Each structure stands twice: as C-alpha cells, then as structure tokens.
Amino acid sequence: MAHDETRRNFLHRSGQAACAAAIVGTGAVLARRACSGDAWAIAPNRCVNIRLGVTGADKVCSSCAEQCVLALSAVRAVNQHDRCGRCCICPAYFDVRSQVGPDGLPTKKLCPRDAIIRTPIGEIDPYDPLNNFYEYTIDDEKCNGCGRCVMECKDPAGLGSIRLEVRYDLCLRCNQCSIAQACPEDAYVRVGPQPAPAEALEGGHA
Amino acid sequence: MQLALIFLATLSVLGVSLLLPQPATAATAEEDYARQASVAPQPDDIGAGYEIPPAQRVAPRAAWWYVVDMALLAAALVVAALIAHRWRRRWMAVTLSLASLAYFGFFRGGCVCPIGATQNVAAGIADSSYAVPLAVLAFFMLPLVAALLAGRVFCGGPCPLGAIQDLVLIKPKQLPPAVDRWGGKFRYAYLGIAVVLAAAPAAAREFPICRYDPFVGFFRLTGPATMFAFGTALLAIGTVIGRPYCRFLCPYGALLGVVSRFSWKSVSITPDEELDCGLCTEACPFGAIENMRAKRATCLACARCFAHCPRQQYAWGEIELYEIEQLTQQAADKPTDKKPATRPIEEPVA
Numbered sequence: 001m002a003h004d005e006t007r008r009n010f011l012h013r014s015g016q017a018a019c020a021a022a023i024v025g026t027g028a029v030l031a032r033r034a035c036s037g038d039a040w041a042i043a044p045n046r047c048v049n050i051r052l053g054v055t056g057a058d059k060v061c062s063s064c065a066e067q068c069v070l071a072l073s074a075v076r077a078v079n080q081h082d083r084c085g086r087c088c089i090c091p092a093y094f095d096v097r098s099q100v101g102p103d104g105l106p107t108k109k110l111c112p113r114d115a116i117i118r119t120p121i122g123e124i125d126p127y128d129p130l131n132n133f134y135e136y137t138i139d140d141e142k143c144n145g146c147g148r149c150v151m152e153c154k155d156p157a158g159l160g161s162i163r164l165e166v167r168y169d170l171c172l173r174c175n176q177c178s179i180a181q182a183c184p185e186d187a188y189v190r191v192g193p194q195p196a197p198a199e200a201l202e203g204g205h206a
Numbered sequence: 207m208q209l210a211l212i213f214l215a216t217l218s219v220l221g222v223s224l225l226l227p228q229p230a231t232a233a234t235a236e237e238d239y240a241r242q243a244s245v246a247p248q249p250d251d252i253g254a255g256y257e258i259p260p261a262q263r264v265a266p267r268a269a270w271w272y273v274v275d276m277a278l279l280a281a282a283l284v285v286a287a288l289i290a291h292r293w294r295r296r297w298m299a300v301t302l303s304l305a306s307l308a309y310f311g312f313f314r315g316g317c318v319c320p321i322g323a324t325q326n327v328a329a330g331i332a333d334s335s336y337a338v339p340l341a342v343l344a345f346f347m348l349p350l351v352a353a354l355l356a357g358r359v360f361c362g363g364p365c366p367l368g369a370i371q372d373l374v375l376i377k378p379k380q381l382p383p384a385v386d387r388w389g390g391k392f393r394y395a396y397l398g399i400a401v402v403l404a405a406a407p408a409a410a411r412e413f414p415i416c417r418y419d420p421f422v423g424f425f426r427l428t429g430p431a432t433m434f435a436f437g438t439a440l441l442a443i444g445t446v447i448g449r450p451y452c453r454f455l456c457p458y459g460a461l462l463g464v465v466s467r468f469s470w471k472s473v474s475i476t477p478d479e480e481l482d483c484g485l486c487t488e489a490c491p492f493g494a495i496e497n498m499r500a501k502r503a504t505c506l507a508c509a510r511c512f513a514h515c516p517r518q519q520y521a522w523g524e525i526e527l528y529e530i531e532q533l534t535q536q537a538a539d540k541p542t543d544k545k546p547a548t549r550p551i552e553e554p555v556a
Contacts, residue, residue: 036269122254172316176322
C-alpha cells in the first residue's frame with residue numbers, strides 16, 4: 001500500500017513537472033516572437049477595389065460588404081479629404097455611364113446605398129461648373145464597404161482618395177475573420193501576427 | 207492662274223494665323239481647365255476659407271485594453287481558485303460566472319478566447335513567421351498555469367462559454383458514467399483536428415474551433431443562423447445535461463483536463479473528515495465525483511457539491527450536529543445507492 005502510494009506520488013510529480021515544462025517551454029518560445037496587439041487591416045496593393053490597374057464597377061469585389069458577421073460590415077469606404085479632387089462630376093459619386101440630365105450631370109448615383117454626401121464648397125458658379133469644388137463625405141451608417149466608389153475613384157478618372165478601411169469601433173477582431181476567409185486576393189490581413197501592409201499604392205502618382 | 211494665286215494667299219494667311227499665338231482663345235481654354243487633373247486641390251486653390259476635414263477614421267483598440275483583459279482574467283482565475291479551495295460558496299461561483307459572462311462574453315465579444323487561442327498557439331509553433339499576440343498567448347497560458355496549480359478553475363470561473371451553460375442548467379440529470387467517459391474522448395479528437403488544421407501552411411490555415419463556436423453569436427448578438435441554431439440546441443440540452451459543450455466538445459477543456467490531472471491542489475469536498483455519504487455525488491451534474499472524491503480531470507470547480515455536504519453545512523452552522531446523521535441516513539436508505547451516478551438528482555435536502 002505504501003509502495004503504491006509512493007508510486008502514484010512519483011507519477012503525479014513527474015506529470016506535474018512535464019506539464020510545467022511544456023507550459024513554460026511553449027510560453028518562452030512564443031513570447032520571444034510575440035507581437036503586442038492585433039488588428040485586421042486591408043492591404044491596399046492587394047485589394048482589387050483599391051489597387052491601381054483595375055477599373056470598372058463591374059469588376060468590383062464586394063466580399064467585405066457581404067461576408068462580415070456584422071449586419072453592417074466592419075469595413076467602410078473612407079475619403080481622405082486631403083487627396084480628394086472635389087470634382088464636379090465625381091466618378092465615385094455619379095454613375096458616369098448613366099444618362100446625362102439637363103444640368104449636364106449624370107442622372108444616377110453610383111452608390112447603391114446612397115451613402116455619399118455631396119456638399120458644394122463656397123459659391124457655386126453655374127457658368128463654370130468644372131471649377132466648382134464639392135466635398136464628398138461618406139455616411140458612416142449607410143456605407144457597407146461594397147467598394148464601388150473605391151473602384152471608380154482612381155486612375156484615370158479619379159485621384160484614389162477613397163479607400164476601404166476597417167472601422168475598429170465595430171470590428172470584433174474575430175480570430176477566424178470571415179472577410180479574410182472569403183477575400184479572393186488575401187488582402188485582408190491580421191496585423192500583428194502578420195506584418196502591416198504598405199499604405200502607398202504601387203504605380204500611383206502620390 | 208489668278209485663282210491659284212488667291213488660293214495660295216488664303217492658305218498662307220491661314221497658316222500664318224495658325225502659327226501666330228492666339229491670345230483670346232488660349233486664355234479662355236486656360237481658364238476652363240485651370241485645375242490640374244492629377245493633384246488634389248488644397249485650401250488655397252479652393253478658397254472660401256475652406257479647411258480640409260480629417261478623414262473619418264477610428265483608431266484600433268488601444269493597447270491598454272489588452273492589459274485590462276489579461277489582468278481581469280488573472281484576477282478571475284485567482285477568485286475562482288479561492289472559491290473552489292477556500293470559500294466554497296456556490297453563490298460566489300454564480301456571481302463570478304455572471305461577471306465573466308458580462309465582461310469576457312458580452313463586453314469583450316468573445317474573441318480571442320483561450321479556447322480559440324489554442325489554434326493561434328498551434329499556428330505559432332508550426333509557422334515561425336506567425337506571431338501570436340502577447341494577449342492571446344497570455345489568454346492561452348494563464349488558465350493552464352491555474353489548472354496546474356488549482357485544477358480547472360478556468361472552466362468554473364472566467365470562461366464565458368462555461369458560464370452561459372452553467373446558468374441555464376435548471377434541472378440537472380446525470381448521465382451514465384460510460385457516456386461521460388467515452389463522450390469526453392471526443393474532445394481530444396476535436397483538439398487534434400483543430401491543431402492539425404491550425405498548424406497547416408498559411409494558405410490552408412483554418413480555425414475550426416472559432417468557426418464552429420456555438421455561443422459567440424449570443425455574446426455579439428449577431429452571427430450566422432447555423433451558429434445560433436447550434437448554440438440554442440446546446441443550451442436547450444444544457445438545461446438538463448450539464449454543460450454539454452464543456453464535457454463533450456471543448457478542446458481546450460481537454461487540454462486543461464490533462465494538465466489538471468497533475469494539479470498541485472485538488473477540490474476536496476468535505477472540509478475536514480470525509481463522511482462518504484455520497485450526497486455530493488448526487489449533487490454533481492457533471493459526473494465528476496467518483497468514489498466520493500472529485501476527479502481532478504473532470505471537476506469544473508462549480509462549487510455545487512460543497513452546498514450538499516452535511517459536514518460543510520454543519521461547518522457553516524446551517525444544520526445541527528444531529529442532522530448530519532439524519533441526512534447521511536436518508537442518503538443511505540435510497541434503493542439505488544450502489545450506482546449513484548445513474549440516479550436523477552433530488553432537490554437539495556437542506
């Protein structure tokens with residue numbers, strides 16, 4: 001009986017030591033190359049909607065809008081105002097292939113959810129439409145990140161001021177992100193575990 | 207001849223006029239297209255006192271939130287260990303479960319949880335270019351360390367998945383021990399599959415534990431319909447059969463079970479001298495009490511057994527000394543005492 005007890009005790013101790021060694025070992029190996037935080041981000045040069053060289057709303061990829069587990073996707077279009085051309089006929093705001101109306105502007109809007117707000121800046125000169133400026137803001141509550149405006153606002157017609165970005169206040173940081181799973185270009189990356197993507201567009205003017 | 211001369215003269219006049227600068231028309235053209243097409247206009251070009259608004263961005267989650275998460279997890283593990291080994295009160299365990307459900311479940315949204323972190327760790331070990339975030343590593347490690355010291359206190363305390371199941375367990379029925387034993391083996395298979403898929407090369411990497419997580423949809427109040435169906439089914443079963451996910455599915459529970467087999471301290475049901483009345487065995491919804499002792503590997507530190515122990519009740523001053531004998535006698539009189547695990551649980555006698 002006493003012998004049995006020591007045997008059990010020995011096994012218990014050995015198991016304890018083995019578990020401790022495994023925990024400390026794994027922890028040490030992984031902690032040495034651990035990263036501090038983690039967040040999902042879109043790699044602009046991989047995303048088909050953002051990267052240069054692809055245009056046309058028919059080539060748009062709307063995985064971000066459709067795949068997110070949230071009702072309203074955690075991805076949205078963001079207009080970088082300092083790079084916006086503030087054009088009168090904005091190819092991201094208007095559907096430039098639609099019928100031109102009596103005011104000389106296309107009659108249809110590009111955004112299927114009407115999430116872009118167009119505000120004139122200063123006085124509008126009706127005889128000089130091309131030199132008027134408009135501010136384009138994206139309605140946070142309407143935009144679902146479908147990427148149509150992003151696709152249109154780049155070379156040759158646009159300046160590439162609109163990009164798809166993750167809204168970190170909504171993103172749940174799912175361990176297995178469904179957008180990343182569905183992204184055809186592997187453009188949805190987990191920064192931290194993976195390196196941060198480059199911001200500047202390859203082949204762009206700025 | 208004359209006609210040809212006139213024609214040449216006209217041509218030369220036209221040519222000269224084309225070569226000459228055209229001040230009037232050139233000026234209007236420049237006015238019309240004053241804007242450079244390749245550069246964004248800045249406030250000076252726009253005029254009207256316009257200021258460029260900032261881009262509508264939200265910063266990623268601040269780093270100190272991860273510190274808060276880790277500190278709260280560590281604190282919850284310590285509290286759970288104290289409940290299981292010293293304070294022994296069920297209401298404390300319920301309170302801790304509710305708090306964990308609120309913070310780690312609903313507030314934090316569930317991700318990355320220690321259960322899912324198993325996959326990140328597996329990916330990190332297999333792929334040296336995959337960095338596991340420090341907070342995720344801590345979330346994986348802290349419950350394991352706690353398990354080595356005090357048993358599966360993570361399951362009974364901070365785990366939001368455990369808490370949501372524990373709180374719906376209204377009418378616990380015990381399962382035959384064989385079902386518990388063999389059903390529990392499925393967790394190891396699930397763990398194995400998850401580790402293999404997570405350790406796959408980056409292109410084929412898959413996190414099945416997260417994909418088939420049944421409860422995270424409840425915490426976020428949004429998610430795919432299949433997830434809600436699975437979660438609701440588990441919760442419905444969980445009203446009668448205690449914690450089905452923990453006992454038969456949870457891969458991290460399997461890992462914690464292995465470690466807690468060798469835990470430094472184990473749950474001892476009676477506070478001092480053992481009574482061996484078997485009342486605790488009846489009280490355990492998880493079949494974790496065998497031969498009137500809590501099994502290290504399956505005990506989830508829920509603190510239900512303590513409240514059913516006559517000696518514990520006496521120690522708390524809830525019953526008199528003579529009542530211990532009455533209670534043990536009642537337990538002994540029951541016909542199927544030999545197989546307490548197959549018997550449905552009675553209402554608490556106290």
